[in-house]
Amino acid sequence: MQTWLIQALVLLAVAIFLYAAWRYQKDKTERGPSFGGFTGHLSEVTRDLTAAARANKIDPVTGRENELDRIVHILMRRTKNNPLLLGEAGVGKTAVVEGLALRIARDSVPQALKNKSVLALDINALVSETKYRGDLEQRLQKITRELEERAKEVILFIDEIHLISQMGGAEGSLNVSDVLKPSLARGDVQMIGATTWREFDKYIKPDEAFARRLQPVLIDEPTPARALEILRSLRSVYENFHGVKITDDALKAAVQEADEKIDYRYLPDSAIDLIDEASAKVAIEGEYKHHVALGAVHAAAKIGKEKVTRKDIRAVIDQWVLHGSEDKARDARHK
Template sequence: DEAFADFLFDMGIQEDTFYGAADWIQYRIDETKRKQRWWARERLGRISPIGRAWAYGEIYELEKYAKDIRTTSQYSSIAARSGYAKEHLNELEELLQKSKDANALLVGEAGVGKMDVVLELFRELTSGTMMPPLADKRLVILDTNQLIAATGNKTKLERTLYAVFTQAVRAGNIILVLENLPVFIRSAQSAGVEITDIMDRYLELPQLHVIATATPGGHHRVLETKARLMQRFGVVHMKDADKESVIRILINVAHEQESEAVSDIVFTYQSLQAIATGAERYLTQNTMPDAALNLLLSVSAHAQQHDIQCIDKETVMEVIQQKTGVPVGDVGDKEKELLVHLEKILHQRVIGQDPAIEAIAGALRNARAGVQDKDKPIGTFLFFGPTGVGKTETTKALA
């Protein structure tokens, strides 16, 4: 409809925003209906059958050092419905269904969502939707820090590790999770224990599955040097989520924030787009989707603190500017005046040096207009010259 298209254009709503918002509404409707279907297999499957656990052995020693997965994953809303999570979850399940060496190593930067994908596996295991041969598996996270601290010496640590792995194998239905395996290996080595030698005899057994996590640095420095250990693991490389996947993740968290907020708040679809884009562009110290999720929580807190009910793009830009000190969003009249006369303003403190001042001002204007490469810094400048020509003063004036 041409008239409707013109209306959307006049309102500043682009095609991807319109379709994205429509998909969001449809997703919310489908989720509401899904939760109402108490007779669905995934709902009934959450009711544990009588005697299911009786078919497997006990793990008394392992349970001493186990911890709840819901306390280890940072954000529980990286849902399997997100293409990002689904892709990695499928890889993980395929590795765990192998007939031999059915173990997986998730490699990714901190905050990329390694444990959140493990949480999605846990949800499938407990919802009754998992198909054989993983249907009756029990996922247990070994608290390696507690284990190292509690044992204290080489002999006790070795004895405890043998007991933990032996009980897990005898139980026959354990998926054991070792968070940050390189750190665990180094900690055990400091106590005089080479846990890779202990683990190796268990990793090939079909009765036990192990999921380990590692950062790329730990994987390269520690694990890749242990060829025999790595033969027991299939590797899943997790990279930053793309923008579309991040927005799908944000949709779930935004719904939680709207439901749990003390005051009434509503996220617009444009605000989620701004969070995904702004986190990637301005909050580069964290990986995605972690950076976007942290920003969304900050925006939610800011809105509740300032009684903002409808969270839009401008609200997000305001929070980003508070966090970074970098002007973002639309250029106001005051800032526009400053950018137009930036050379003149800088020359109030720096005498001469016209080529340098023009290069700096041009880079800043391009950045503020959004036309520079988002994967590169705003500008990289090397001020070269003898003492007293204005190198330091130019830096101060720019700041």
């Protein structure tokens, strides 16, 4: 009898444990994944850049000290404390916001910002599963309420902010930007936006009530000298990723070639992409070069890293220019 009772108690304990584990997993799924301690609807549609900075998952940001100082000044204002970064695609608007997250992670900001988290909104996640009229507005209202509850903890970053001015508004429903306006006006939600001048003029400027809540910050294309400084700060990141050695001459060539030959893109993004692709090319060629017939890597491959030189940069830029010429020829044929 005692043996039977012990077995029953053991089975009951196992059942309770399994049920508790199931409930925990179910509740966790319903809450959504946590990023940097945030849960609920907010965690489902944002990425915590400050947590990423503390985990060393954000690349170094340099050459944007003046712009970062201006953003901090605006964030510290009593009213209209929502910076709007304006600049062409590729000039580094998102990198500037990541630079702010790095400053916060290092406590290199005023006291009022030290406990803030910069949350980057994923617009694709925001609009997913919003099939019916009003679904998107309701979802954003829930997120806005969460932001208001954590007003002293969160700065919301919306890249391509003009997109929210294009969402909703069908058949009498609220425009998505209309959901944010009251919270921005009261100062219950603090936000950083980013867009291009063209999109600003087309979508945000006509909405005067929304535009008034934002303080423009111009993010210009960096000069070649500053772009070179940015590339030097990122050199170790790409060297470690690709397992190569990037020469200073290659960095200079990347800036020069991108500035002179890639007129449809902007520094520093174009030069960074050149370095990235040239490094990948050199790493692959080095692997093939040191590969012997038996499939083993030669010992020489382990002694020193392959070098990325000006020649490699030019080889990549030649491919880019050729591809651009083919695109133009194809477009001309279809006109």
